Amino acid sequence: MNNLKFVIKQFKEENFDFSLIILNGKFDTIYKHNDFINEYKISDFNNDGFQDIVLDYITNVPGIVDVLLFDLPNGKFQIIEELGNYASPIKIKNSECYYSYERAGCADYNWESDLFYLSDYKCVKVGNISGKGCGYEKRNGIFISKIVNNEEVEINWIKRDSGYYEDKWEFIENYWTKNHLKFTK
Structure with missing residues (x-):
């Protein structure tokens, strides 16, 4: 991190008020995480050249993570608000957008993928792809929606x-990669 050094300590004991702390090079606490996490990984989540911390949870929904982005001006880590609403987030190459994937029932015949970007450490949803393949729906297929005035259209x-x-994985990746700009304008 540009020669900045940090110490990350994860606690798994239940008697702690937090599950992870980050100390700077002077051993000052610069971040405490209170929710219990399974593990953490260090990676450049937003491709800005600085290492971030991805916090992984054990839940009944795979891919639920929180991310602590490195905030260079303040020399601290800042959590991305509401990222837990977007399972398995993937950054679209050469873009500021991300997309998610989440099972939505019927043994994964139904699924959801949201398109979003980050603004001031918050997620802003701009699109959705919903796959309906269970057979009990009025219409089966893939539904693509744009967020207009906070409503899916x-x-x-x-x-x-x-x-x-x-082919859903390939469809989701290809669709968002080719069409994400249509949703951010």
């Missing part, structure tokens, strides 16, 4: 038969 529907969409 359907802009496209791709009809598909009920069933598991094996």
